[in-house]
Amino acid sequence: MDLHVLKFGGTSMNDHKTWKQVLEIIKNYEYPIVVVSATAKTTRQLIEAGKLAADNKLDEALELGDAIKLRHLEIIQNFLEENPHPKKTLIKESCEKKLDEKIGLLHKFLTYTHKVGELTPAMKDAIASIGEQISSYLLAQCGLATDQLTQFVDAKKIIKTDNNYGNAFPNFGLINQRIGSLETLLDGGFTPVIGGFYGEAPDGTTTTLGFEGSDYSASLIGGALHSKSIEIWTDVSGVFTSDPRFIKDAKPIPELSYFDATEMAYFGSKVLHPSTLKPAQERNIPVLVKNMFAPEESGTRIIRESAQTQKALAVSFKEDMALLTVSAYETVMGYNFLTRVFKALEDHRLAVDAVNTTEASVTIALSDSEKLDEIAKSLIEIGNVDLEREKGLISIIGYRSSDATELSNDIFDAIQPVSLGMISYTKQKRILNLAVDQTIMVETAQKIHSSLF
Numbered sequence: 216m217d218l219h220v221l222k223f224g225g226t227s228m229n230d231h232k233t234w235k236q237v238l239e240i241i242k243n244y245e246y247p248i249v250v251v252s253a254t255a256k257t258t259r260q261l262i263e264a265g266k267l268a269a270d271n272k273l274d275e276a277l278e279l280g281d282a283i284k285l286r287h288l289e290i291i292q293n294f295l296e297e298n299p300h301p302k303k304t305l306i307k308e309s310c311e312k313k314l315d316e317k318i319g320l321l322h323k324f325l326t327y328t329h330k331v332g333e334l335t336p337a338m339k340d341a342i343a344s345i346g347e348q349i350s351s352y353l354l355a356q357c358g359l360a361t362d363q364l365t366q367f368v369d370a371k372k373i374i375k376t377d378n379n380y381g382n383a384f385p386n387f388g389l390i391n392q393r394i395g396s397l398e399t400l401l402d403g404g405f406t407p408v409i410g411g412f413y414g415e416a417p418d419g420t421t422t423t424l425g426f427e428g429s430d431y432s433a434s435l436i437g438g439a440l441h442s443k444s445i446e447i448w449t450d451v452s453g454v455f456t457s458d459p460r461f462i463k464d465a466k467p468i469p470e471l472s473y474f475d476a477t478e479m480a481y482f483g484s485k486v487l488h489p490s491t492l493k494p495a496q497e498r499n500i501p502v503l504v505k506n507m508f509a510p511e512e513s514g515t516r517i518i519r520e521s522a523q524t525q526k527a528l529a530v531s532f533k534e535d536m537a538l539l540t541v542s543a544y545e546t547v548m549g550y551n552f553l554t555r556v557f558k559a560l561e562d563h564r565l566a567v568d569a570v571n572t573t574e575a576s577v578t579i580a581l582s583d584s585e586k587l588d589e590i591a592k593s594l595i596e597i598g599n600v601d602l603e604r605e606k607g608l609i610s611i612i613g614y615r616s617s618d619a620t621e622l623s624n625d626i627f628d629a630i631q632p633v634s635l636g637m638i639s640y641t642k643q644k645r646i647l648n649l650a651v652d653q654t655i656m657v658e659t660a661q662k663i664h665s666s667l668f
């Protein structure tokens with residue numbers, strides 16, 4: 216059985232026309248497994264509703280829930296009008312029933328959140344996952360209206376995780392045990408349709424895999440099934456040399472290695488969730504990034520090894536970064552000093568993006584968060600602490616600089632007279648990181664991109 220896992224993101228799930236397109240694309244595969252995101256904007260609105268409820272604005276929160284319901288009802292209505300089917304009434308009723316159930320649940324969650332006055336991490340996940348719970352069920356129903364044997368599968372039955380709400384870690388053993396139910400469906404001629412992004416903690420509560428987590432769901436499923444490919448269908452023709460929304464002349468990269476694609480995702484190229492490539496890499500499954508709106512274009516193929524002929528592969532960037540600099544007091548010595556700084560980061564579960572050290576000082580680039588104030592306070596024990604916020608981190612991935620002159624020509628001449636908060640480069644990993652003020656991040660990235668490509 217040649218299995219293919221196909222994931223469709225929020226923009227692909229935008230309206231009845233794109234739903235139809237999704238259903239057309241999956242017809243080209245004998246054994247597809249479909250993973251879908253929530254419809255565009257839904258996850259954001261759900262989280263917004265949760266925050267409003269916690270903030271004593273229950274009415275506004277409930278209204279958001281109603282708006283989400285209405286938007287989905289319209290999609291179903293339009294879809295069934297454009298794709299008439301003898302079972303139309305039955306399908307519509309089943310969709311309406313599911314929407315009533317899920318939006319009813321959402322209202323219950325919002326009312327509870329309002330009552331307790333805070334949006335707990337567990338409740339936030341329960342609320343945020345409703346978008347995928349709805350979209351997967353409704354799309355499977357629309358498949359029936361086009362005579363496809365699509366079958367909704369609740370992701371909680373398969374994606375088992377720990378209880379680290381908001382960024383849950385998968386339980387690979389349990390996922391492998393549960394994956395057989397999909398094979399049974401496929402054997403029976405059905406196409407499973409599963410909501411991405413969410414899963415289930417050991418106590419049965421709902422968890423999520425982090426923002427953009429549907430990509431990760433798809434690769435977890437593909438990995439467990441040993442699928443032939445994991446295909447991320449989105450609104451651009453592959454992974455580009457930089458974010459095509461901001462950087463002119465950015466172009467698709469035909470082939471990438473798992474390593475470079477992971478670095479790109481990690482350093483801000485939003486097209487893939489950073490963990491997506493791990494399960495694929497373990498089983499050596501190619502990951503394809505394809506355009507929903509131009510399926511004939513080849514997109515990007517991500518595989519184990521890809522021969523690099525260019526000087527650089529991509530320019531990624533991310534904002535809302537901070538630079539934390541700690542300069543040791545004389546009494547605190549070398550290795551002990553660094554250990555204590557990193558221990559503080561570990562205690563707060565903060566991931567580091569780039570580091571620069573001397574024996575007596577360290578500068579760390581990491582995502583800004585409220586936790587940084589606490590860390591800065593705790594580090595005063597060992598040194599002078601300086602926290603610079605509103606920084607942007609630009610990362611040149613796959614950068615092969617042979618010498619300083621080349622580095623200077625490619626990068627520094629191109630971006631003058633920008634002041635750099637930090638630079639780090641490792642030749643072995645071919646990644647050059649530059650921290651700049653957030654306000655000039657995009658224009659600086661553009662200059663580097665123009666110089667390199």
Ligand code: ADP
Binds near residue numbers: 454486
């Ligand atoms: P989906 O809803 O399909 O998950 P996303 O919005 O998560 O789609 O990802 C696709 C978007 O990622 C593109 O529209 C593009 O604007 C953005 N993007 C950022 N960096 C890159 C990149 N390097 N290559 C391709 N797209 C990128």
Ligand code: ASP
Binds near residue numbers: 412
């Ligand atoms: N809907 C979720 C999000 O917006 C997950 C996803 O789309 O991948 O983050």
Ligand code: MG
Binds near residue numbers: 427430485486
């Ligand atoms: Mg995405």
